Amino acid sequence: MSDSLFADASKRLEKALKYVSISEDAIARLKYPKASLTVSIPVRMDDGSLQIFQGYRVRYDNTRGPAKGGVRYHPKVSLDEVQSLAFWMTFKCAVLDLPFGGGKGGITLNPKELSKLELERLSRGYIDAIADFIGPDVDILAPDVYTNSMIMGWMMDQYCIIRRHISLAVVTGKPLSIGGSVGREEATATGAFFVIESIMPKFKRLPNETTVAVQGFGNAGAVLAELLSQAGYKVVAISDSQGGIYAKKGLNIPSIRQYKASSKGIKAVYCEGSVCNIVEHEVLTNQELLALDVDILIPAALENQITEENVYDVKAKYIFEVANGPITSAADNILAARGIYVVPDILVNAGGVTVSYFEWLQNRSGLYWKLEEVNQRLKAKMVEETERIWSISQELDISMRTAAYVHALNRLGESLDAGGTRDYYINSI
CATH class of the missing domain: 3.40.50.10860 (Leucine Dehydrogenase, chain A, domain 1)
Known part of the structure; x- marks a missing residue:
């Protein structure tokens, strides 16, 4: 069990427990x-x-x-x-x-x-x-x-x-x-974009001076790459399960999405209408993409992509986890020691479940919202919680990941303790 994904995931919980005051009962229940x-x-x-x-x-x-x-x-x-x-x-x-x-x-x-x-x-x-x-x-x-x-x-x-x-x-x-909700399909990417836009100004980073590599060109990765490109970020590399492409001058993400939709592959192209021209680019593997010298690295594929084996190859200054668990706990510690700033999955990719919540609400009420309202509500949620987690990380001098778990544990502990704790029952005797 020591080498299981769940055992590794649980290590993040143990680190955050040092900074919270919740009952032993709540801790015990969250371990299973x-x-x-x-x-x-x-x-x-x-x-x-x-x-x-x-x-x-x-x-x-x-x-x-x-x-x-x-x-x-x-x-x-x-x-x-x-x-x-x-x-x-x-x-x-x-x-x-x-x-x-x-x-x-x-x-x-x-x-x-x-x-x-x-x-x-x-x-x-x-x-x-x-x-x-x-x-x-x-x-x-x-x-x-x-x-x-x-x-x-x-x-x-x-x-x-x-x-x-x-x-x-x-x-x-x-x-x-x-009964679906407008904005749900793009919600993970949209939420991640709001987090990036909230965090990068804190480091005085301007979009047009910031290079980005996105591992994973599925629904979340492709939409996020396009949102970042539209906002002025220079997306220089993207990849899917078959491999990736890199262009130092930046990629035309809409044309690549159009090409992939028609051919199921990735190529650096510029499309106008039905005509696509191949643009100069390098072909690279997913591992090579993770090692690119870029400002922002966005793992948006599967878990355990950055491990002890390749963590020293990572050159990006900032990592935003769009995938679930793309960095192992051991690699996480090494990245922190190297001064690489990681914003965790439980915040960055939470836009999907947030708009799922909006859809659930709309289904139960029978009242449906327009896209503008969905995105306004999503932005308010993502920005508010990003700012709270940033404040916790600064106040306690801990990583954004540990701060996110501290934030969650405080809410979970309060809910779990509402049903009664050991201290409550002992003191009531």
Whole structure:
């Protein structure tokens, strides 16, 4: 267990406990997940064969409200990973002061190997298996790695079929036509952009003087790269699972997104209408991207990308974690010793769950907001909590990551202690 992702994630909690005054009862409860479920999902494939897929759902904590968390489809999904993600989600919701606990789910597979019909059968089968474990007041699902609004729509529909009533709020990140919220698809990137815009002025960094590399050109990474480019930052490198590209003069992100949408690949291109011209660029690996001499590095792919093995290659001055857990705890300590400033995932990528909360509210009220209102509410939340965590880090002279956990622990501890503590019962005898 010592080399598990969850064991490594828990080390961040231990460091923050030195700076908070919460009960031993609360600490004990936060060290273990509330409930874990492992299921087998039989799926009839297009060729008539039957395949069995392994699925998971973890509710880590629900003290502050129903569990909330995404569902990812990936070959490396495991119970250890899902439990770690649910742990992070618990603290993420507390950081943003959302009325949710932390949950997460996943299925072990390579979704690129399945047809759309097979993916639909798999998604509905997953809900068949976990329907008694979830609900709009129990545990709410959302998209994550290799899941999207259509898959969320299938899951919501299947839950409604099982329950025999409409329950839009059981899933967030749905298509707009069946209860989704405007701004949800871009929310992780938009929230991260607000954090970056709040932090960089504190170091007197101007956008047009700041270079950026983004590892991961999926939904969050691609949208964030474009937002930063529009704001004047020089995005010089991006990558996806196949590798990346680098151009010292900067990349035209909209044209690259257009090219990827049509070809499923990445290339430095400039597109006007349907005509695309190749721009001079270097091809590089994901590891080479992490080692680029840039001002800002944005890991927006998967966990454990920066480890003890490659941490000394990192040259960026600032790291904003858009992925969950992209830096191991050991590498984190080395980065801090080297003076590299890291802004943690439980703050940076919290825009997704925040707008999921907005969608849940809209589903339950039947009142839907315009994009401007969603983004205004999101910005207010992200900026407010960024400023609070910055103040804690400065006051206690600790890293932004430890400050974020301190901030979350104070809120979680208060909620956990509201049910009674050892001291309460001893003093009442």
